[in-house]
Amino acid sequence: MPRETNIVKIVGQESYDKLRSTKCLLVGAGGIGSELLKDLILMEFGEIHIVDLDTIDLSNLNRQFLFRQRDIKQPKSTTAVKAVQHFSNSKLVPYQGNIMDTNEFPLHWFHQFDIIFNALDNLSARRYVNKMSQFLQTPLLESGTSGFDGYIQPIIPGKTECFDCTKKETPKTFPVCTIRSTPSQPIHCIVWAKNFLFNQIFSAESTSNEEEEDGTKEWGTDDVEEIKRIKQETNELHELQKIITFGDKSRIPEIVEKLFIHDIEKLLLIENLWKTRTKPTPLTKTQLDASMNESKKDLHLNNNSVWNINEQLSMFLSITGKLMERMKKEHTIEFDKDDQDTLEFVATAANIRSHIFDIPLQSVFDIKQIAGNIIPAIATTNAIIAGLSALVSLRVLNLLKYAPVKTPLDLNMAMTAKASNLSQDRYISNPTLARPNCECAVCTKVTRGVVIVSDPTITLKEFIAELRSKYGFSEDISLLDLSEQRLLVDYDFDDMVDRSLDDVNLKNGSLLFFCDEEENDAGMCRKPLELYLELRNEISGQNIPKIILPELDITWIKPSSAEPEENEAERETSKEKVGGNDGAVIILDDDEAQPSTGTKRSISELDNGFESDNKKAKVAGQFDDNAIIELD
Amino acid sequence: MSMTQPQKATTGELNKLSEDEIALYDRQIRLWGMAAQANMRSAKVLLVNLGSLGTEITKNIVLSGIGHLTILDSHIVTEEDLGSQFFLSKDDVGKSRLDAVGSKIKDLNPKVTLEFDNGVVECKNKEYFSQFDLIIGTELNKTRSTELNKITRSLKTPLYLAASNGLFSYIFVDLIQFDAVDEKIQSMKPTTIGKVSSNREIIDVQTYKAEDDEKIVHEKITTRNYYKSFEDMLxxxxxEGKLNKRQLKKVSSLLPLTFTSLVSDIPIETLSQEKLQELVIQVCEKLGLATSNISNEYVEQFQRQTNTEFAPVSAIIGGALSQDVINILGKKQAPLNNFIIFDGITLEMRIFEL
Incomplete structure (x- = not known):
């Protein structure tokens, strides 16, 4: 009997034929992606396009079963496709690229797909694909795993809640003063060593403008003396950077003296800090001398035990020397958890600081997890989640005739309940899908459309006039570029109206936000537009209109609820920061800095699964590589 | 191996992981720790049958770094297999399954010791099975399952059984008796010793204070899991007495259907729909379920899809089963107890203590 016997038995001949002509997009070829690719192929989807930016790393091999040792450093997308070729009966198209790259993957490219599978590890790409699915009304299957925990969520644009309808758990944040003056946990010292110390002395970009002139920085303290000291300390670090770049190894002990003796002594002088806290104990010159004579044991091979303070110091000295050597050639070094030198520098610096503040020291293995934002990942959870995502796609596409989906709200989510300690009698729980959240800035508070511009030399003024005449917006409008987070035009800012789209740097894929600022007599205004700009230079010609605007239903809303730009702006800002920055840290003021003590494995045994948004958000929020981000 | 006894020393030099292993298994060691990883490496596991489900289980436990895996399978690759097994390609049709995929499994993780056995399961004696610390049987019929379980019981070896019928699937677990240790923060109501459900009993609770916060009290709870043999369970x-009325109403037709397929002496795919309905009603009565729980749609589809393997279902069941194997070998997390049913339409997956 032919290979499709089983699938035909399950879905029927008609649905099987539909599957064969279904085109799907798989975003991510990592943990969930490898598994999904296999499942989708065996389900006989006609065509699968796979996008992944990454290359293969040794630590992927415990779960990404399509990759081998010999594939390390190869692109995931193309390697995955090669690895499945022998059992594939589908057309497979791999891309090594960033899904958010609007040149390679413009909106109309997404348009070819019947369904999109997200198999991503970061919030910004998830949000981006969610938005594209909203623009095109393409069903999206969202998924994520973190250790034993995992979830899937079908998103049917306009019908069910989108990825952004629930607030995602915010990243961990720490106040500046905790990091710089009064650490009390290992992570505080790790953040200090990685985000502050390492960056200041090895990164070429971190020169003098780090500290803001004005008072905008959130210090988490009002102590003038303390703030003054923090600023001074930063300036002094530039001196250390000079030592590093100068390359004179004999001056390395000066670095240790400054960081771990003098700076601590200065801290001790600020008496207010130590009224309720245990005072730190600076290193002593004797300790430093002793460690310099410490016989060079090979500690590199022992990343899993905790070294004593002398070993820490001795390693810090030698690794600083090593990095100094590298600076001669590389000129700037970024922290990378997989770059052993940078990891050991951060680990030893953090541990020496921990020692001074009487905080327990940690092994390099453990510090790597925190500094690198490593989320544990296993084959089984990925297999389960990918399987669920693949299965639910049959119902999203309505291919199970005996279990028809009358409304998308018949579908549900699925999450690991037993493994996540949320239930004893359910391996998987199935929360129902909610309708779109009426407060959601992504799916309900804007009207979406695509604007095609064939002549980018038209001015903003002309562009706005076209929009107004088409959609009837009032005189008082504002236009924002969401991709770059900037205001283009509003009632008291018209400096740019005579410049062309080209000139103000609007590009293919720019997201524009067009909003009515004037209320009508009934106190209503038009729902804002979010427009995807598509530049089509190639089709410019005599008879082609300069702008093609989409047909949109313009609805009226109460302006009180019409302020998505702020919300959006916040999100987009953090997106930008998170995007390129695998593992920075937010530093915020004390009040906001409540560490999220969310006990992930709370033993709440819920009889009927859990439907509350809170829980969903909580579970969905923890599946990102970028668990900690920095705003400064 | 008796599952109530602690496994070999967890921190001895012999059991230490190499830096190589730590780098490879990094992302999972961060979840279950070095000791559990080392425990897994010393385990010998037998997998019976390498179908779609068997392939998934193999992939998961080989990747995770099990010490030793023996696969017993005597099947020849058919064209139909190509639709549900990712190691196979067209050229393999007609070869023995193990010959076709052995090298691919080795390639998955060269650190795992593999043995391939083309023998037939019914010809293996007790001595053969006694080599293993844990046995997984897939796609076995009722008679094979019962016989295998008799042997594993006499050897005190943990057994997992699983099979799928298209979108529907089950896992049966028999660890005979197993003590699981769990740690959690003490809630308002401290945990007390005693029965928690029909198959589980808390036998010990230790409390201790958190290292970094004196106010937080942790509990170390030992739960004893009791299991039944496959035959006894059926x-x-x-x-009755395990679920309340509302919960009973919500039990899917899949439970009585799966049971029917397991207790029926005649393969259910050969039965008329009326006869099958009749059997299902009998099973419902035995289980203490109302017959209103039966959906005709499910009866029809279950029968139509009997013994059909489907990749995503295999991935889910194979994933859940493998994780439980890893958990009990590594002594992490509470084990499954004892009958799990998956519904690929609703994505429901219930754990029944039967």
Whole structure:
């Protein structure tokens, strides 16, 4: 009997034929992606396009079963496709690229797909694909795993809640003063060593403008003396950077003296800090001398035990020397958890600081997890989640005739309940899908459309006039570029109206936000537009209109609820920061800095699964590589 | 191996992981720790049958770094297999399954010791099975399952059984008796010793204070899990007294259907729909379920899809089963107990203590 016997038995001949002509997009070829690719192929989807930016790393091999040792450093997308070729009966198209790259993957490219599978590890790409699915009304299957925990969520644009309808758990944040003056946990010292110390002395970009002139920085303290000291300390670090770049190894002990003796002594002088806290104990010159004579044991091979303070110091000295050597050639070094030198520098610096503040020291293995934002990942959870995502796609596409989906709200989510300690009698729980959240800035508070511009030399003024005449917006409008987070035009800012789209740097894929600022007599205004700009230079010609605007239903809303730009702006800002920055840290003021003590494995045994948004958000929020981000 | 006894020393030099292993298994060691990883490496596991489900289980436990895996399978690759097994390609049709995919499994993780056995399961004696610390049987019929379980019981070896019928699938677990240790923060109501459900009993609770916060009290809870043999479960299973009325109403038709397929002496795919309905009603009565729980749609589809393997379902069941194997070998997390049913339409997956 032919290979499709089983699938035909399950879905029927008609649905099987539909599957064969279904085109799907798989975003991510990592943990969930490898598994999904296999499942989708065996389900006989006609065509699968796979996008992944990454290359293969040794630590992927415990779960990404399509990759081998010999594939390390190869692109995931193309390697995955090669690895499945022998059992594939589908057309497979791999891309090594960033899904958010609007040149390679413009909106109309997404348009070819019947369904999109997200198999991503970061919030910004998830949000981006969610938005594209909203623009095109393409069903999206969202998924994520973190250790034993995992979830899937079908998103049917306009019908069910989108990825952004629930607030995602915010990243961990720490106040500046905790990091710089009064650490009390290992992570505080790790953040200090990685985000502050390492960056200041090895990164070429971190020169003098780090500290803001004005008072905008959130210090988490009002102590003038303390703030003054923090600023001074930063300036002094530039001196250390000079030592590093100068390359004179004999001056390395000066670095240790400054960081771990003098700076601590200065801290001790600020008496207010130590009224309720245990005072730190600076290193002593004797300790430093002793460690310099410490016989060079090979500690590199022992990343899993905790070294004593002398070993820490001795390693810090030698690794600083090593990095100094590298600076001669590389000129700037970024922290990378997989770059052993940078990891050991951060680990030893953090541990020496921990020692001074009487905080327990940690092994390099453990510090790597925190500094690198490593989320544990296993084959089984990925297999389960990918399987669920693949299965639910049959119902999203309505291919199970005996279990028809009358409304998308018949579908549900699925999450690991037993493994996540949320239930004893359910391996998987199935929360129902909610309708779109009426407060959601992504799916309900804007009207979406695509604007095609064939002549980018038209001015903003002309562009706005076209929009107004088409959609009837009032005189008082504002236009924002969401991709770059900037205001283009509003009632008291018209400096740019005579410049062309080209000139103000609007590009293919720019997201524009067009909003009515004037209320009508009934106190209503038009729902804002979010427009995807598509530049089509190639089709410019005599008879082609300069702008093609989409047909949109313009609805009226109460302006009180019409302020998505702020919300959006916040999100987009953090997106930008998170995007390129695998593992920075937010530093915020004390009040906001409540560490999220969310006990992930709370033993709440819920009889009927859990439907509350809170829980969903909580579970969905923890599946990102970028668990900690920095705003400064 | 008796599952109530602690496994070999966890921190001895012999059991230490190499830096190589730590780098490879990095992302999972961060979840279950070095000791559990080392425990897994010393385990010998037998997998019976390498179908779609068997392939998934193999992938998961080989990747995770099990010490030793033996696969017993005597099947020849058919064209139909190509639709549900990712190691196979067209050229393999007609070869023995193990010959076709052995090298691919080795390639998955060269650190795992593999043995391939083309023998037939019914010809293997007790001595053969006694080599293993844990046995997984997939796609076995009722008679094979019962016989295998008799042997594993006499050897005190943990057994997992699983099979799928298209979108529907089950896992049966028999660890005989197993003590699981769990740690959690003490809630308002401290945990007390005693029965928690029909198959589980808390036998010990230790409290200790958190290292970094004196106010937080942690509990270390030992739960003893009791299991039944496959045969015993099929004969005596009931939900009466275990679920309340509302919960009973919500039990899917899949439970009585799966049971029917397991207790019926005639393969259910050969039965008329009326006869099958009749059997299902009998099973419902035995289980203490109302017959209103039966959906005709499910009866029809279950029968139509009997013994059909489907990749995503295999991935889910194979994933859940493998994780439980890893958990009990590594001594992490509470084990499954004892009958799990998956519904690929609703994505529901219930754990029944039967």
């Amino acid at each position: 004969q005596t299973a009931t939900l």
